[in-house]
Amino acid sequence: MxxxxxxxxxxxxxxxxxxxxxxxxxxxxxxxxxxxxxxxxxxxxxxxxxxxxxxxxxxxQVGDYRSARLLRDAVRLGFRSSAGPFRSFARVGFEPRPYQLVPLLMALKLDPIRLLVADDVGIGKTIEAGLIARELLDRGEIERLAVLCPPPLAEQWQSELRDKFHIEAELVLPSTAARLERNLSLGESLFERHPFVIVSMDYIKSDRRREEFKRACPEFVIVDEAHTCAYGAERGGHHQRFEMVRGLAQNPNRHIVLVTATPHSGKEEA
Structure with missing residues (x-):
């Protein structure tokens, strides 16, 4: 047979x-x-x-509540190490749509992951990027994560990671950085102390903070609104956001996922 x-x-x-x-x-x-x-x-x-x-x-044999809950927990834990293709499915708080798995499938074929997620507004780019991060965490391929985003989107990212992916991330903003740095050891970076961070791009792009972040940057980085980091002649080309992302990409082992609904501005020099 x-x-x-x-x-x-x-x-x-x-x-x-x-x-x-x-x-x-x-x-x-x-x-x-x-x-x-x-x-x-x-x-x-x-x-x-x-x-x-x-x-x-x-x-x-109806059983009881405790038995049913024990069975449910056993199934969820079993999914993480079973023959299923995705270990992260037991740790997400939603049911992904089939098309949202496409970036994850593409990412798992890359080493390192260098991926541009450029779906339209409302498709679920945050979910698609989060699925990649959650899967790599559950496979043990990464231990730390950073999301770079515009300041208005930081709290949204924090709630999405917490509610949908069970990832508790710290906000690194001008209003929170001093508190996060207060209890650091000598020579320790807050990016080394906190494994999951959501960082304001405007806060981190200055030369001093950029170099510190590059030194202690996690092995997986999501860049939201990535089109704002593009090389552009209207800003003299080498503006700070572009330099930030280019510097992170110089590490050949770092995974980077770029997220944007505007993959190209239409300008040839971008």
Missing amino acids: TYTVGSLVKARGREWVVLPDSTDDLLVLRPLGGSDDEIAGIYIPLEPVTPATFDLPDPS
Whole structure:
């Protein structure tokens, strides 16, 4: 019998998911709800493998609230390390629309991630960028995150990250920077102390703050309203926002996602 990728089988007294490297005789399997460390190969001519079956729910065994909640929590935790394609889905507070997964799929094919998300207004660019960040965090590929945005959008980003992605980010604004720096150790940057930050582009673009941010910048950066950082002749070209983003991009290992609804101004020099 041939088992397709993603099908469920039973062997060695437990259920498994068939992985892509399987052949007709050799199945590469991951335990259902297990981790990559438990992946095993089973040679079908030597070991019995059967399709996995599960009993239908029994209406006479209703259970109780605690049991249902325990099952729900187990399923959510299992999603994070199971054979599903996205580990972040157990940590987001909404159901993404199918088109919002496209930037995530594209990002996971890049190393480092250098991506421009230029959907129209109202499509959900914040969600698309946040999904990439949440997925990398849950995969353990990044530990810190910075969002660079215009000051009026900072609180909106903070609430979106908190409510939709369970990421508690600090606001780095002229009104909050002094408080955040108050308890820092000698030589420590607030960007090293706080793993998740939302930074006002106008605050951080000055030469002194820009150099500090470049030194302690997280490994994943989202730049909102990225068109305001474009190279433009009307400002003499090398304006501060452009220099900021260009400096961050010089690190070959840093992931950068640019977000804008205006990917091009129509000017050839931009």
